[in-house]
């Protein structure tokens with residue numbers, strides 16, 4: 001129990017900061033050619049991913065051949081924190097680097113690692129994640145997109161939705177039903193599907209803010225032929241891998257989430273004195289109290305993150321991550337909501353706020369009210385807040401599962 | 407930053423938990439509640455184990471284990487609603503003595519031959535942030551007291567009381583601390599909802615204090631700041647205690663939700679109950695993480711100014727967590743939680759008591775905002 005890291009960790013931090021200062025893309029470079037979708041890697045982003053890969057800074061915890069340096073978990077924590085502070089994304093293709101590549105490395109064949117995972121790691125390709133469907137959101141296992149084996153191919157028919165980055169991605173990690181006659185969790189498989197395969201139609205779904213740069217898509221599969229060796233892992237073993245994929249996603253995403261919350265909070269504190277002065281005197285105490293409540297949440301998020309990390313580093317259980325997902329996403333939302341409310345009707349004016357691109361970092365962007373709406377991306381995606389509460393109740397507190405329909 | 411207990415601290419926690427399971431069962435708490443027993447034996451065994459000495463510096467005859475070890479014990483005592491002078495003596499008086507360099511009394515605390523408390527509050531708990539009690543100079547370094555302190559924990563039984571005072575009638579005069587022995591003043595015990603946390607009103611008018619009992623000279627350089635640090639120490643301990651009690655409420659309620667069946671299934675399988683318990687768990691974790699962060703600022707004697715802010719956050723979060731724990735802990739137990747016979751109410755009342763003493767959530771949020779320069 002202590003507030004400081006030891007010297008070896010600080011030495012690691014110093015080495016990283018020195019390297020970053022010399023090699024990072026500048027804010028101007030990034031702004032000049034913004035990423036318009038999480039499947040879109042502009043030229044600077046591809047180069048930057050490659051630079052990090054070559055220097056062993058892309059996924060520090062991995063061995064050098066995978067773009068790492070066998071860093072310890074604590075070093076990885078420091079790395080993620082410093083990158084978030086520096087405002088540099090590791091990649092613009094979050095789901096590719098964060099979920100798809102690690103899943104292929106864990107479960108895929110050598111050829112899949114070489115042709116797909118490594119290309120993501122070297123900045124040569126981007127990936128999207130095809131899990132959700134119109135009738136399979138929280139109940140993901142209800143997915144219906146069919147993959148039927150036909151000789152040396154699978155034939156895929158069906159529809160995905162909310163597929164982030166599918167409008168630019170090179171390939172998709174598609175969850176398909178390969179056996180409709182067994183209980184729903186037992187008939188799911190994962191296929192790697194090239195997005196330029198005949199029979200795929202992508203229809204962008206403009207979002208609640210910045211509709212001019214859609215990231216979400218519907219993806220339609222109509223008799224798409226996928227080579228049989230694009231099956232990831234075992235046939236019908238997709239559900240277990242899905243849980244593995246999401247664990248990759250949840251591992252340390254809180255670090256940049258917490259950094260985003262701190263930055264939003266710092267902005268709020270900068271604005272607060274003037275905003276409070278402008279309020280009628282009898283409204284000031286209440287406004288200050290709301291700010292203070294979210295300030296405490298913001299700091300608690302950091303402390304909770306460090307604790308969850310310490311538990312994980314000492315071999316604790318992963319379900320704690322549900323707590324971080326729930327708390328950081330709801331805190332981010334609360335900060336934006338309090339800040340927007342403090343602005344009063346000024347919050348309604350959005351003109352002039354520029355779009356910095358899907359930089360895949362949790363840095364606050366846009367007006368407070370825009371940030372408030374954008375914050376729902378995190379309370380809805382990757383398991384909604386309600387689903388997280390159920391996970392906490394069942395897997396952390398050990399409450400009995402609800403009787404489920406067969 | 408590492409906010410988990412290390413191996414030694416975990417061992418201490420497990421030892422303490424095992425010891426208290428025997429030495430402080432709910433029947434002992436009930437005895438204190440119903441006036442049919444005392445916890446004197448419990449305190450004696452704690453002294454035999456060296457607990458009062460644990461966090462006190464070796465130079466003052468303590469064991470020098472620091473505040474984290476002390477806080478571990480505070481938490482374990484809070485879990486079982488232990489009726490002992492530990493909290494007031496070790497986390498309120500002792501740090502004040504340490505700040506003032508009062509070796510002799512500290513050594514007596516370490517030896518277990520002296521109990522004590524800190525008298526801060528006045529008139530009503532809500533008005534407590536303004537100190538009016540005075541210690542007026544009467545020559546030769548001596549002072550005479552004028553004022554009344556309220557809601558003093560163990561105020562009617564503690565051997566030594568450190569009193570927060572002003573140097574005179576004038577508001578400008580700074581704060582200071584005087585140490586008053588039990589026999590010098592009139593203490594009026596209050597009838598309180600949680601008899602394991604006895605409170606008293608202390609009437610201090612006309613009491614004369616010798617120079618060597620002026621622990622911190624009113625208006626001396628940094629007096630207010632030093633007293634603030636000690637208050638932060640006591641506040642964080644109160645927060646740790648409160649959160650530990652809340653965690654015990656959470657655990658009891660989760661257990662009950664697994665066992666109690668209605669409509670042919672455990673009530674804990676209903677989502678309405680699951681989500682309330684998940685939120686309570688979140689509130690407990692949030693408050694616990696902030697409390698231990700604050701504990702680190704105390705343990706590492708952080709003088710950068712962050713300790714008081716961390717203490718405000720910790721106590722505010724403890725208060726938030728208590729609100730949920732008390733409400734949902736009682737509500738989800740149904741009728742059985744409403745009875746005197748069931749032990750749950752010991753936890754509920756202790757949680758409220760520790761949430762309200764040394765400032766409730768709203769009060770600490772206001773103070774945190776003031777640290778940030780935000781004032782209405």
Ligand SMILES: Cc1cc2nc3c(=O)[nH]c(=O)nc-3n(C[C@H](O)[C@H](O)[C@H](O)COP(=O)(O)OP(=O)(O)OC[C@H]3O[C@@H](n4cnc5c(N)ncnc54)[C@H](O)[C@@H]3O)c2cc1C
Nearest residue numbers: 129130131132137138162163164377380381382383384386
């Ligand atoms: C910004 C964004 C990006 C996304 N990116 C991707 C992506 O790249 N790939 C992908 O596959 N998917 C993606 N998704 C989809 C996302 O995973 C789903 O939206 C999410 O799982 C919820 O599913 P749904 O939208 O169908 O809502 P529903 O499941 O229909 O939920 C509607 C409401 O009902 C509640 N609810 C549902 N079931 C329960 C229950 N059992 N108990 C209590 N409440 C319940 C939910 O919490 C929610 O409030 C993305 C979503 C968003 C918002």
